[in-house]
Amino acid sequence: MTLVKMRFLAVCTALAAAAALTGCGGQSAGSGGGSERVTLWLMKGSASDDFIARFTADFEKQHPGIDLDVKIQEWKGIGDKVNAVLAGKGGESADVIEVGNTQVAQYVETGGLSELTLEGLREWGSKDWLKGLSDPGSINGAQYGVPWYAANRVVIYNKDLFAGAGIKTPPKSRQEWIADTQKLDKGDQQGIYLPGQNWYVLAGFIWDEGGDLAVETSGQWVGTLDDEKALAGMEFYKQLQGLGDGPKGADEETPPQSEVFARGQVAQIIAPPGQAAQIEAANPALKGKLGFFPIPGKTPEKPGAVFTGGSDLIIPEKTAQRAHAVDVITALVSEKWQTELARTMSYVPNKTTLAHVVDGNDGAAAMASGAAQGRATPKSARWAEVEAKNPVKAYMTAVLNGQDAATAAKKASDTVSRVLSSDR
Structure with a gap:
């Protein structure tokens, strides 16, 4: 529930992409007035209803004018649904999607993922990410999947x-x-x-x-x-x-x-x-x-x-809300909400530096200790x-x-x- 190559090239690519995004503002067509809707897909069982409700309320409070719409998805058949969103087909859309950490490579091959290398380095502390989560989300040195939580044996x-x-x-x-x-x-x-x-x-x-x-x-x-x-x-x-x-x-x-x-x-x-x-x-x-x-x-x-199981977060390239999607991930991987998720669900946080937040839970603490040596299946x-x-x-x-x-x-x-x- 891994390998990084060409890091310098990936960062340069990300910088160029970020500059291009800055030029177009990253806003949706409906940003002229009223609330903007940002859609987050989470998998069934990944977070409790209470966690989702508290996170949503806090995010909307911190980001006035944004309505966060959290939609729960079933694992069965999720691959086809995600691919449809990435291709801009099927009538459904999402701005941030939770995926299994070992699934990122297949979505990169399909195409349609937004590269997040720069944000990982600048905002999300990627140097401390668990390798069992971060490595599967990195293809040829470019980061597409952002570690959210881990679980291991x-x-x-x-x-x-x-x-x-x-x-x-x-x-x-x-x-x-x-x-x-x-x-x-x-x-x-x-x-x-x-x-x-x-x-x-x-x-x-x-x-x-x-x-x-x-x-x-x-x-x-x-x-x-x-x-x-x-x-x-x-x-x-x-x-x-x-x-x-x-x-x-x-x-x-x-x-x-x-x-x-x-x-x-x-x-x-x-x-x-x-x-x-x-x-x-x-x-x-x-x-x-x-x-x-x-x-x-x-x-x-x-x-x-x-073997590290768990989930990464991705942003579809076709989203009209990329800037806000980045804000959602920034909140989900923050120390506050990583701590809340880990303690609520007995997960391992996404960073080695946060392992201490589950010290009072013997099972989760043992899991966090092992997660430092986590790996994933071939990419x-x-x-x-x-x-x-x-x-x-x-x-x-x-x-x-x-x-x-x-x-x-x-x-x-x-x-x-x-x-x-x-x-x-």
Whole structure:
């Protein structure tokens, strides 16, 4: 829920674009009198009704003469709706749109996004943005997606089972993690429940080793699961997965891992901290007995790499309200509203410098610590097609079932390469 190139050229381009916009004033045709309407599309579930109401009232108070119209969108089918807005077709319009951080590349390929490099540098503190959000929104050094919020996986653990195994503090390195999990894996108790196809977790282990899922070389994307660094990440996944009874041929939703954990005989799962609420709902006896820690890294100095999910904000090139759209983003990414959103929704703020605002929330604090090492999937507009076929899942199951890792990885890498390089 990443890579920047040609930064100097991008900034120069942005400066030129800004100068051109200044010349035309950036106002809509209806700005001669009365209120101007600015439309913000947010995705269902991203922010509470109360947050939206308070933000809207504050924004309109700070910007007299502007009516902010917030429209909630469903994730299903959103790609076609956004593309229609970017193309100026379909009858709907928006001035600011929330999109998934890994979706930006496909919208850049489609065309119609406004470049926001200069505003990011000058107004929004882009040097402190979480890379897992900012890098997917940057294409060839030009920034199109502005980080809004992040969410990533942490380790949720059963405090009673840890205490019973004599573990007083959560592990901070892979070596400590394996040693603790071995102590916890005994009898009917699972040291960790890790399904065989949780490829987001595998991606983090691969990144920790210095590998990647795919890389771009001379404009061509190539799958790299068969790289020795990526293979090392898979080997660690196999070692950890073997310290529990997670199914080798299923992901974390089959069955839902929160339900398995709620039975009380699983010491750890890897999940967004929000799953704690699902666990407690399924087994109220576990309330107050759940803890959180960042996925450990190779050394104690920093947490492990994690896949960063979350949202970016984009501005369609065809908007007649670009200046006001910039004002909306300026407000949404301000410290005030980043703090409000993070505390209301238990998200990670968009900047490393704001991680402290969730210190009172154990789950969100663990997530924020891990987010500093956040990454995203390859910035190919066709990565969604890879996920649809998901050769990574099949590869993981093959290895866990005893197939030669290098052979299985080569097969998966070839599929990734073919999908990313094929013409649509």
